[in-house]
Amino acid sequence: MTDLRFHYPDYDVMASIDEWDDHTKEIVLKRLGPFPEKRFLEEQEVRKLRLIIKHLVYDNRDEILDWILSYIDQRLHSEIGENQRKLKAPPEKLLIREGLKTLDKLAEKLYYQSFADAGTKEQFEMLASIQLGKAANIPEWATIPQKDLFDKLLDMIISAYYSHPTIWSEMGYGGPAYPRGYYRIELPWTDPWEAKLPEEKGQE
Amino acid sequence: MENRDPVKHNYVHYDGHRHDDMNNRKFGNDEVDVCIVGVGAAGGVLAYELSKAGFKVVGIEAGPFWNPQTDFASDELHSYSLAWNDTRFSIGNDPIKLGHNNSGRGVGGGTVHFTAVFYRFHESDFKTKSIDGVAEDWPISYKDLAPYYSKIENDIKVSGPKHFPWGAFHGPYPYPEREPISANSQIFREGCEALGIRSTVTPLAILSAPFDGRPPCTNRGFCNEGCMPNSKFTTLIQHVPKAIKHGAEILTDSMVTRILVDNTGKVTGVEFNHDGNNYRQLAKIVIVSAYAVETPRLLLNSACPQYPDGLANSSGVVGKYLMPHSGHDIVAKFDEEIRFYKGTPIMASTQEFYETDLSRGFVRGYTLNAHGFRPVALAKNLAVDAGYWGKELRQIMLDLNYYALVSLVGEVLPRADNTVTLSNEKDEYGLPRPIVTFSFGENDNKLIKHGVQKANAILAARGGKPAFVIPDTGHLMGTCRMGGDPKMSAVNGFCQSHDIPNLFICDASVFVTSGSGNPTETVLAIAARTADYLISRMGKGKIENKGKVLRLH
Numbered sequence: 001m002t003d004l005r006f007h008y009p010d011y012d013v014m015a016s017i018d019e020w021d022d023h024t025k026e027i028v029l030k031r032l033g034p035f036p037e038k039r040f041l042e043e044q045e046v047r048k049l050r051l052i053i054k055h056l057v058y059d060n061r062d063e064i065l066d067w068i069l070s071y072i073d074q075r076l077h078s079e080i081g082e083n084q085r086k087l088k089a090p091p092e093k094l095l096i097r098e099g100l101k102t103l104d105k106l107a108e109k110l111y112y113q114s115f116a117d118a119g120t121k122e123q124f125e126m127l128a129s130i131q132l133g134k135a136a137n138i139p140e141w142a143t144i145p146q147k148d149l150f151d152k153l154l155d156m157i158i159s160a161y162y163s164h165p166t167i168w169s170e171m172g173y174g175g176p177a178y179p180r181g182y183y184r185i186e187l188p189w190t191d192p193w194e195a196k197l198p199e200e201k202g203q204e
Numbered sequence: 205m206e207n208r209d210p211v212k213h214n215y216v217h218y219d220g221h222r223h224d225d226m227n228n229r230k231f232g233n234d235e236v237d238v239c240i241v242g243v244g245a246a247g248g249v250l251a252y253e254l255s256k257a258g259f260k261v262v263g264i265e266a267g268p269f270w271n272p273q274t275d276f277a278s279d280e281l282h283s284y285s286l287a288w289n290d291t292r293f294s295i296g297n298d299p300i301k302l303g304h305n306n307s308g309r310g311v312g313g314g315t316v317h318f319t320a321v322f323y324r325f326h327e328s329d330f331k332t333k334s335i336d337g338v339a340e341d342w343p344i345s346y347k348d349l350a351p352y353y354s355k356i357e358n359d360i361k362v363s364g365p366k367h368f369p370w371g372a373f374h375g376p377y378p379y380p381e382r383e384p385i386s387a388n389s390q391i392f393r394e395g396c397e398a399l400g401i402r403s404t405v406t407p408l409a410i411l412s413a414p415f416d417g418r419p420p421c422t423n424r425g426f427c428n429e430g431c432m433p434n435s436k437f438t439t440l441i442q443h444v445p446k447a448i449k450h451g452a453e454i455l456t457d458s459m460v461t462r463i464l465v466d467n468t469g470k471v472t473g474v475e476f477n478h479d480g481n482n483y484r485q486l487a488k489i490v491i492v493s494a495y496a497v498e499t500p501r502l503l504l505n506s507a508c509p510q511y512p513d514g515l516a517n518s519s520g521v522v523g524k525y526l527m528p529h530s531g532h533d534i535v536a537k538f539d540e541e542i543r544f545y546k547g548t549p550i551m552a553s554t555q556e557f558y559e560t561d562l563s564r565g566f567v568r569g570y571t572l573n574a575h576g577f578r579p580v581a582l583a584k585n586l587a588v589d590a591g592y593w594g595k596e597l598r599q600i601m602l603d604l605n606y607y608a609l610v611s612l613v614g615e616v617l618p619r620a621d622n623t624v625t626l627s628n629e630k631d632e633y634g635l636p637r638p639i640v641t642f643s644f645g646e647n648d649n650k651l652i653k654h655g656v657q658k659a660n661a662i663l664a665a666r667g668g669k670p671a672f673v674i675p676d677t678g679h680l681m682g683t684c685r686m687g688g689d690p691k692m693s694a695v696n697g698f699c700q701s702h703d704i705p706n707l708f709i710c711d712a713s714v715f716v717t718s719g720s721g722n723p724t725e726t727v728l729a730i731a732a733r734t735a736d737y738l739i740s741r742m743g744k745g746k747i748e749n750k751g752k753v754l755r756l757h
Contacts, residue, residue, distance in 0.1 A: 085294070159281055182424070
């Protein structure tokens with residue numbers, strides 16, 4: 001991913017972990033693994049989701065993908081509600097399970113192979129068409145609304161990805177801030193522990 | 205050993221009763237004076253005021269009794285557990301995103317994770333029909349609420365500016381304004397200044413100095429994730445512990461499934477489910493404070509032979525006139541680092557565009573709040589609401605520190621076809637899941653367009669390049685509106701049902717219009733006024749409404 005612009009190559013939010021409260025520490029550390037056995041997702045679903053995640057977050061680091069997969073599994077295993085859904089959309093467990101199968105049907109229709117076997121570009125194009133609700137017509141879309149499927153996957157995947165401390169570090173985001181808080185919140189000040197641009201560091 | 209913690213001293217144990225033990229109930233076998241359904245913003249104030257006045261009060265809350273130190277965290281993903289996550293159907297041209305953005309679950313309700321922006325409504329908000337020819341007038345005026353706004357501001361020590369430029373109240377606030385303000389708020393004020401737009405440090409229910417055993421804010425920035433230092437007001441740490449001290453019993457993890465009605469047509473209490481078992485709580489008066497979706501849902505689900513269309517619903521308005529605020533987020537990119545997640549999320553605002561100005565081509569108006577975000581909220585909104593993903597989203601997020609953000613709080617006019625209704629699908633209690641239907645109207649859309657342009661102009665005047673506009677909504681109101689005419693409203697100006705004199709509805713669902721600013725202070729003021737009314741009437745041993753008299757003793 002060398003085509004991305006990184007501002008804070010040296011910042012590590014985890015260097016501040018001793019400044020965090022115990023509850024937050026526990027929550028964040030769980031994102032670094034090891035991860036529990038999958039309770040909802042089946043192996044072939046995990047394989048397919050891994051490919052989808054790479055497209056949606058534009059990242060292929062396994063340790064981060066493993067956390068996202070673990071989060072999706074926990075969430076689909078849980079009986080807590082899903083906030084909202086459309087009247088015609090199936091509950092999220094079914095939407096994801098059947099939706100992943102439908103991706104293979106779509107790939108077979110378009111490329112005569114499974115979603116996983118289709119090329120990266122083909123996978124990307126299938127996902128982009130589903131986001132717009134304009135994927136090639138197959139009967140499965142009658143019960144699996146395309147946009148609902150895409151948005152549900154996107155919602156879960158993006159929430160988990162931007163909760164990973166490695167991603168926080170790359171953004172220069174300070175992460176958890178209790179009990180320390182921030183002392184310098186006005187422009188252009190930063191607290192000593194915050195991420196610094198390389199040129200600023202040079203000046204110090 | 206006595207627990208001297210100023211916040212939690214009454215949390216687990218009081219007079220030998222535990223809040224989570226149904227075999228050791230305090231008022232389990234009694235007919236109490238008041239049963240409150242939902243211990244959130246309004247329910248917390250009601251429980252406190254009524255128990256302080258000497259009434260036997262039981263508050264029943266569907267969610268847990270949070271402990272800020274062990275249940276909250278400095279983490280966005282974790283904080284979703286503080287919202288009402290039950291599945292609802294959301295439909296319409298502009299389906300509302302439900303969850304953390306507009307609901308709470310557990311003692312404190314939405315106050316647990318609100319931004320604590322604390323505005324009074326303006327005088328015009330109560331009479332939009334008379335002034336602008338839209339919606340309906342409220343049966344109460346600003347003057348009726350003014351003493352309660354003052355009382356609430358003083359009870360919780362709102363920190364606000366020396367002079368607030370708009371509306372009927374110009375300050376001073378009980379506590380000094382928050383300072384310093386965050387970089388994101390500074391950018392916003394400088395942009396306003398460059399354009400000659402007045403701005404202010406936002407009045408906040410967040411302490412600028414110590415109060416009641418609680419410290420001033422540490423600028424941690426995680427107000428939406430639950431305040432851990434206890435610097436932010438919530439009814440969880442402010443009103444409810446005091447209510448318990450005054451004798452109220454607060455039941456948690458208990459879902460009220462039905463309001464009970466006797467053969468004379470008055471309510472006698474509620475049925476609730478705790479851990480799979482059903483219980484009853486008898487009460488002389490029932491107050492429903494479960495917010496704009498669950499309140500109408502409970503009233504509709506409590507339909508019975510006397511009230512086949514649901515309780516308090518002879519007018520047919522229960523579930524109608526649902527209003528969110530338009531809540532678009534306007535983001536600009538700067539050449540300098542801003543780091544908009546630092547400090548209290550909202551610290552500067554303008555209400556310069558609050559009142560109707562017909563030259564703009566629409567009625568009513570909006571507030572603009574400088575609004576700092578954290579990465580998950582920003583990325584999720586950019587992805588799900590604005591359609592970004594893949595490489596584009598990744599690069600946007602790598603530039604996180606360079607964005608400033610302003611949020612719109614725009615008035616949405618009430619319309620009968622924006623509703624909460626019941627579906628055929630049942631939840632785990634066997635109750636029909638609600639359907640929330642919402643579409644913006646023409647006036648709403650014109651207002652949004654104007655607000656987005658104005659926010660972009662403010663950010664551009666400070667050197668920002670317009671980056672994204674993320675469509676969003678905030679807050680929920682309406683669905684059981686108050687009014688003078690029983691044919692057109694569910695409750696009167698004191699939140700009392702027109703149909704059933706010992707049933708009250710007291711939360712944001714009684715709003716007639718949405719106003720153009722954050723609504724929580726108005727919810728609390730209405731609750732304090734309803735409590736006052738009940739105290740004055742119940743003290744006389746009877747309660748009446750339009751000639752119907754109900755003896756309480």
